[in-house]
Amino acid sequence: MEFDLVIRGGTVATASDTFAADVGIAGGVVTALARGLPDGRETIDATGRLVLPGGIEAHCHIEQESSTGAMTSDDYASGSRSALFGGNTTIIPFAAQHRGESVVATLEKYHERARKSVLDYSFHLIVSDPTETVMRKELPKVFADGITSFKVFLTYDKLVVSDEQLLDILVTARENGAITMTHAENNALIKWMVKRLLAAGHTAPRFHAVSHPAAAEAEAISRAVRLATFVNAPLLVVHVSTDEGATIIADARRGGHPVFGETCPQYLFLTREDLDRPDGAKFMCSPPLRDAKLQADLWRHLQAGSLVLWSSDHAPYRYDETGKLSAGPDAPFPRIANGMPGIELRLPLLMSEGVNRGRITLNQFVALTATNAAKLYGLHPRKGTIAVGSDADIAIWNPGETRRVAQAGLHDAMDYTPFEGMELTGWPETVIARGRIAMRGGEMRAAHGDGRFLKRAPFDWTGYSAARPPELDPAIAFGAALL
C-alpha cells in the first residue's frame, strides 16, 4: 500500500457518513480510507480539519456571452481558479448555442475555451435553436459524447423555447439518456411588466424585481413540470426562488417523477432591498432577489430535500462599462446584464450559515454541494464523494476559521462581490484535484490546463418511480391506455 499523498488525521464526510480516517491517494484516486495509514510521498496533517469532497459547481457562466451581448469577465482561467479557491474541484459551465449555430460548433468553441481550466470540467449545453438538424442529428451525438445535460430557457426573447419545442427536447433528452434543465420564468409575463414599468418611467434596478414577480416563476415551473411529467422525462429546475416553485417540484417527485430543483446562495443571503442601494445593479439577477420569507422557505426546502442542488449561478459581469454599466450608468434595468458572481463563496456561505449554525448537517452540505450534482449529472461515483476508487478531489476545510468577505481576497476577474463584508466561519485551506495539491494556504499550485474534460454518463433512472423510461414513442406510450 503505497500512496502518492496521504491526508492524515482529519474528519472525513460523505453525503451519509462522518468519520475520522486517513485518506490514502495513489494514481489520482482515493485508494484507502483507514486508521493509521503509512505516510505517502507527501502527507498532509489534517488534524482538526474537515476532509470533504471537492465541490462540483454545476451552474456557472464562464467565458460566455450574456443574452444582452456582454462577455463574462471570467474566462476559464480565472473562473476555474476562483472556483478552486472556493473549495471546488469540478465545474460544469454552460456552452450556449446562439440561434443559427450548430451545437457541435458551439461545443467545439467551448472545448477550446476550456483548455485553460485549472479544474476538471464538463458543459451543460444551452439549446436555443432546436432545429430539425440539431434535434435529430447533433444532440444524439452530443449526448453520446458525454454531454448528458442541457438547459432550455422559458424566458429571454433570444433564448426562449416554445412549449412544443420543450416537449421535443424533453423527449429527445429522455431517449438519449440526458436530463433537461430549465430556467423557468414566464417570458410573456415579464415582458408585459417591463413594458408597463418602462412606460411609467420606472427604470431603476429595483424595478427589475418588480418586473419578475414570483408568479412568473411559479407559472413556468408549473408548466415545465406538467410537460415533463406528461412525457415522463427527467427535469431539473435551476435557481428556484419561490416557495411555490419548490413545492411544485417536490410534489411531482413525490408523485413518482424524476423532477428536481436547485437553488443559489443569493436567494438565501440577499433580498430585494439590496437593489435599493446606490449600486443596486450589482444585485440584479434572474429570477430576482426576493425577501426574508423566501430565505426561510428555502432553508426549509434544503433541509427537507425538496431542493437538491446548491449552485452559485456565477454570472460575472463587472460593475463597469464592460459589464453591468455597458449601456451607461443610468441605463434602464432591462439594459443591465443580469447575474452576479459567487463561484468562490458558494461553499463558504453554506458552511458558515448552514453547517456551523446547525441548519444542515455536514452530510447535507456534501450532498448539496457535490454528491447530488455528481449523481444527477452522470459523474458519480468518479466525482462528488470521497470513496475508494473515486477521483481524489478533496477540499480540506478549517471549520473554525473566520474571515470577512472582501472582493480583494477573491480570485475571479470581478470588481465586486455581492457578499462583501459578510463574516463567515469555515474556509477551505487545501484543495486536492485528482490527487494533486491544487491550492494550499492561499496559493494556487495547479496550472491552467490541468483540468480535463469529463465525459458524463447518462441520467440514471434507478430509484425513481419508473426504473427506466417507457420504450415506446411517448405520444403512443402516454396515450397507450386509450389506444
Added chain:
Amino acid sequence: MEFDLVIRGGTVATASDTFAADVGIAGGVVTALARGLPDGRETIDATGRLVLPGGIEAHCHIEQESSTGAMTSDDYASGSRSALFGGNTTIIPFAAQHRGESVVATLEKYHERARKSVLDYSFHLIVSDPTETVMRKELPKVFADGITSFKVFLTYDKLVVSDEQLLDILVTARENGAITMTHAENNALIKWMVKRLLAAGHTAPRFHAVSHPAAAEAEAISRAVRLATFVNAPLLVVHVSTDEGATIIADARRGGHPVFGETCPQYLFLTREDLDRPDGAKFMCSPPLRDAKLQADLWRHLQAGSLVLWSSDHAPYRYDETGKLSAGPDAPFPRIANGMPGIELRLPLLMSEGVNRGRITLNQFVALTATNAAKLYGLHPRKGTIAVGSDADIAIWNPGETRRVAQAGLHDAMDYTPFEGMELTGWPETVIARGRIAMRGGEMRAAHGDGRFLKRAPFDWTGYSAARPPELDPAIAFGAALL
C-alpha cells in the same frame, strides 16, 4: 292589476326558492307573483307543472364558421328555434373575429345574421387578432355597446393568443368592465400529440381524444388562472372537462379571485368510448369526451358550486359533406370539424338526470341554466329569474313527461344528436318570451325576428374579494408593494 297573461297554479322556482304561485304578466314583464290572481287576457293552467325561468344558452355556435372553415348548419333561424323548443328564452352565441378583421365589422355581420332570431340574444365576441387598434379603440366601444364578455382561445393555430396577448386582453377587459372567457387547452401539447399520432397512422376519431389529454386542459387552466389572478381580472373557463381543472378554478375562487367554470352535458352523459362507434366523428369535440370517473367528478363540482354554468357548446356540424365529413368519410381526425349539437337537450338532460334523480335541487337547476349566466354576463335581473320586473321569460315544464330522444323530434338543422335514444323525464311544454307564448304544445308561435339584441351590463364585482378592481394601472398596482 290587469295582466296580458296569467300562468295559474304552477310551482314557480328561482335560484333560491320554490313556491306555488300564479304569475301575472303585463307589458312583457312579470308584474305579479301571487295566490289567486284574476285571469289575464290569456291564462294558462299550469297545475302540476314547473314554472321556471327560460334557459339562457350562453355557449353556442350559431351561423358561425368553424376553425376548419365549415359553416354551422344552424343559422339564427333554426338555432334560436331549437333553443326555444329546449326551454330557452335567451341565447348568447359567439361572434368570431377572423384574423385581420375589425371586431366592429365582425359584430356588424353577426348583428345582421341575428335578425332572424326567435329569441332575445347577445354575443360573446371571440378575439383572435388583438391588434393595437382592436385593443385600444374597438374593444372599449364594443364593451360600451353592451358586449361585455368575450372569449379567447389558448388552442387552435388560427385562434390561439399568446400569454402576453392574454394579459393585455384580461386587463383591457377588466378596465372596461368585461369578463374574459377562455377555451383552455395547451395548444403545443395537442399539436405535438397530433403530429406523432398521425405519423404513426393513428387517424381515426378515437385518436382525437388521445391527442387532447387531460394534461393539456389542466395546464392551460392553471396558466390562465395564474395570469388572471396576477392581474386581478375576472375569468371564466368554458367547457371544463377535468377534475383538476375544476379544482384549480374553485381554489382560485376561494382564494378571493373572480374565476369561474362552466361545463356541458356531453362530459356527463357520453364517454370516450362513443368515439369507437362507426360514426365516431359525431362525438368529436374539444376538449374531448373522457370517462365515467369524470362524470362523477363533474356532478360533484356542480353540486359543490365549483362549476357554475351548464351550457351546451352547441356546435352543429352535420354528419355529412357539409360538416363532419367535408374532408371525406375517412379523413384523419384533425380534418373533422369539432363539436356536437345540444342546444335543445341541454335543459331536459339536466332536468331528467339531475333534478329527477335527486342529484341537484330544482333551484340549482335554475341557477345553472339561467340565473348564474344572467349574473355573470350582465343580464340580471332582466333575465335569468322569475321576479317582479323581470322579463317574462318563462318555461313551463311537465316534470313527469317521459320521451325518448330522437333527432326527428328536434328542431335544429342537424342530422343527428349524440343523445339519440336516451329516455328523459321532464320536458318543457310551453315557453313564454317577454310575455308572449313562443312555443306551446310542440308548436312554435313566435316569429323569426321576434328576438331583440340585449345590451349587457358590465361585470359586477360585488361579492368577490375585491369589491371593485384596483384603479391603478395593474402593472403598477401589482407591483405597488414593491415600488
Added chain:
Amino acid sequence: MEFDLVIRGGTVATASDTFAADVGIAGGVVTALARGLPDGRETIDATGRLVLPGGIEAHCHIEQESSTGAMTSDDYASGSRSALFGGNTTIIPFAAQHRGESVVATLEKYHERARKSVLDYSFHLIVSDPTETVMRKELPKVFADGITSFKVFLTYDKLVVSDEQLLDILVTARENGAITMTHAENNALIKWMVKRLLAAGHTAPRFHAVSHPAAAEAEAISRAVRLATFVNAPLLVVHVSTDEGATIIADARRGGHPVFGETCPQYLFLTREDLDRPDGAKFMCSPPLRDAKLQADLWRHLQAGSLVLWSSDHAPYRYDETGKLSAGPDAPFPRIANGMPGIELRLPLLMSEGVNRGRITLNQFVALTATNAAKLYGLHPRKGTIAVGSDADIAIWNPGETRRVAQAGLHDAMDYTPFEGMELTGWPETVIARGRIAMRGGEMRAAHGDGRFLKRAPFDWTGYSAARPPELDPAIAFGAALL
C-alpha cells in the same frame, strides 16, 4: 286579492334576486309580490327601503346555564326582544342537556322557558350525555317532534363527547334525518395549555386566547370532518375561526360530503388585542378572537361560499358578579364565563360592513342571515325568504341610516356590547313577524308569547353528492366494498 298588510314601494331581496315590488300579506303569509297592489288593511310605505327576510338567529344562548354554571342574563323575553330589534323573526337557541338528564326533560324545560318568546323559535338540542336510552329511545322521538339538529362539543370537560360517541351520534342523526352541529376544539390541547399557563401565573383574559390556539380548532375540525365523512353524515361546524378550518370544511364539501361551516361577527370585527383592554373579560369567547389576517380570511370564505352561516353566538353573561365576574374581578381566565352578546347587532354589522362596503351582495346577506339557515335546519320555505306562501317574516331596512352602537340603545339584558362605539350604516326600521308588525320605529308592538314553536323538517340531502344516505347500516355500508 285582499291583504291584511301591504308593504309598498320597497326593494325586495331574496337569496338570489333583488326587485322592486309591493308585498301583500294575508293570514300571516306572503300572498303577493307585485307592482301596484291595492292597499291592505294596513299599508307601510317602504320607498327607499330594503324589504328583506327577517333574520334567523341560529346560534344563540338564551335562558341557558353556561358550562361554568352562570345563567345567561337574557331569558326568552329579553333575548327574543333584542333579536327582534336586530331584524330577526326566528330564533333557534340551544336546549342543553345536563349530564344525567333525560333529553325529553331538557326539552320540556326549554319549551316552558320559551313561552315568553316574542318570536317564533325552535331549539338545537345539546347532547352531552349520549346514553343508550337517549340514543335509542329519546333522540328518535325528539327528531320526530321536529328538533332536527343538535350540537355536540369536542371540548369542555362537562360537555365533551368521545370520538366513539360522536360516531354514534352522527349515525343516529343521519338515520333520523337530523344534522349534527359541533363546537370543534381539541379539549386535550386546551387543557394542556391552560394547565401550563396557570402554572406560570398567566391568568389574565389575554391568556385565554393563548390557551385556545388555532391548532386546537383545526385539529378538531379535521377529526370531526373525517369521522362525519366516514359515516356519510351531515355535519355543521359552528363558529369557525381559522382559515384552515374553513378550508377543511370546503374541501370536504367539494369532495361530495354534506359538511358546512358557520362564522360569527366577533371574528371579523374584533381581535385578540381587545383582550388586552382593562375590561378584557368582555371579549372572551371560544374559539377566541384572533387577528386581522383571520378577518380577511373569513370575508373570503363568506364570499366564496366556504362558510354558509352568519350567526351571533349570543352568549350574554354580564360584566358583573352575575356573569363574567362571578368568580371575582381578578379571577383567572378559566373561571370567567365564555361568550359575548351580539344577537341585536349580527345583521347591522353585516349590512354595514358587508353590503354597504361592497364585500358581499344583498343576496349573499339574505342567504347568510336567513335562507341558508332555513334550508339547513328544515325551516325552508316557510321561513328564510320572501316568497308567495312563506310566512310574512320581514325586516324593512333603512340602508342609509347611520347610528353609533351603544349598549344603552340595545334591548337585551346585558350591561355591555363588545361593539360599543362602532358606527354602522343600515338598520332595520320595521319588523313584521308572521304578518304582524312586531317592531316599528324603535317600538315593540309584539307581545311576549307571540312566538310559536317551529316543528322542523328533516335534513334535505338533495343537491349533495348522495341524493340520500345509504340505507344500510353504515359500518356495513362503508365496508361494503370490502365484505
Added chain:
Amino acid sequence: MEFDLVIRGGTVATASDTFAADVGIAGGVVTALARGLPDGRETIDATGRLVLPGGIEAHCHIEQESSTGAMTSDDYASGSRSALFGGNTTIIPFAAQHRGESVVATLEKYHERARKSVLDYSFHLIVSDPTETVMRKELPKVFADGITSFKVFLTYDKLVVSDEQLLDILVTARENGAITMTHAENNALIKWMVKRLLAAGHTAPRFHAVSHPAAAEAEAISRAVRLATFVNAPLLVVHVSTDEGATIIADARRGGHPVFGETCPQYLFLTREDLDRPDGAKFMCSPPLRDAKLQADLWRHLQAGSLVLWSSDHAPYRYDETGKLSAGPDAPFPRIANGMPGIELRLPLLMSEGVNRGRITLNQFVALTATNAAKLYGLHPRKGTIAVGSDADIAIWNPGETRRVAQAGLHDAMDYTPFEGMELTGWPETVIARGRIAMRGGEMRAAHGDGRFLKRAPFDWTGYSAARPPELDPAIAFGAALL
C-alpha cells in the same frame, strides 16, 4: 496495518456510495476501506458479492406479551438468530410497560430477557401508563441510560394514550432528547366498526381489515402530527399503510418539522385478499393489509423519501393454540392475535423486489434498512454504515442467488411465514457482527449472549428546521408571540 478480518474484493455500499474495496477490520471495528489490503487473520473472499451494513431491525416484537395476552413465539434467542440469518446485526425490540408497572421494572425485565441475544440490541420503550412518577422521575432516567425512543399507541384499549397524555409525552421526550414513536390508528373508529361488524355476525379474519379502515389511520396520523408540530417535538409514525398518512408526514417534514414515517414489507407484498384464504388469520396485522394501489403508493413514497424506515414489525404469534388460535379455530377476529413474522425476510424482500427490479438503488436499500434507523435512533455512526471507526457490522450478499421462501428454511420459532413460496433473488451469505463472523453459509457461528446492549444517543435535531428545540417551556414558547 493489521487486521483481524479482511473482506476482499467485494462491492461496498453505504447510504450514499457504492465502490469496490477491501474492508479491513480490527478490534471489532472497520479500520480500513482500501484497495489491496493485506490479508487479515481471517480473510473472506467477497468477489461478486455486495458488502453492506448489517440491517438494523428497528421494529420487532421479541419475547413480548401481546395486547391480547399471547406471548410471542420468539424469545431473544430465536428472534435474534432469525434476524441474523436475515442479514441483520442489530435489533431494537420493544419493552412494553404494562399498566401499573414501573418502566424501570419493565426495562429490568427486558434487559434480563435480552441476555440471550446473538446480536447487539437496544429497546424502544412502550409507555402505556404515563403516570406522574413515570413521566417526571423514571423517563428522564431511562433516556439518560440510552433508551432514547419510545412508542405510544393511539389504539388498543389497554395501551391507548389520550391526546393530553400524548402532549405530555411528546414534550417530555423532547426535553430529554428522545423521539416519540406512534402506532397511529383511531381507537374509537376501530372499536365502533368492530362492535357493528360483530353484531352483524361478521367475525371472520377478513373483517379485521374492514374494521380498520384507512380513515382510522389517516385521522390518527393527522392528529399526532398536528400535536407533535404544535409542541415542536420529533415524531416517528410506525408502519404507515396509507397514501394519505405518508403524505401528511411528508408535508409536515417539508413544513420544517422533524416528523418521519416507517413502512413494512407486508404492505407492499401482500393484500387484503390474503385474509380470504382458509388460514386468513395468519395475515392479520394492524394496520391491516390493504390493496395493490397501496403497494404502488408505498414504493413511490420510499423512492421519494416520504417514508424513511423499512422495518418488519415482526410479531411472531404461531398459527396454533399458543398464538393466533388461542381462542379457538373459529374465534372472532378481535380475539386473534395481531401481527405476523418477517424479521428474516425484511431485507431479502427489499433486495429482490426493490434493488433487483430497479425500483430503488442499492444506496436507498442501505439507507432504508440500516443508516436511517441508526441516525434517527441515536446509533449512528457506530451502527448503520460501513465506515472507518464504525462497528464492523456487515452483511455479505450474493445478489444473484435465487431461493424460494419456505418456513422450513427460516430460523425463527414460527410455524409459518406469510411470504411462503415467493421466489426472491439476493440473499445474505455471511454476516459479521462487531468484527466476528456470526453467520456464514447458513451456519450460525455466533453464540447466544454475544449481543450487547447499546446505549443510544439523544435525537439529533441538526438538519431539521430548528437546529435545536426551543428552550422555553413549550406552552409558553408556542404562545410566546401572543404573550
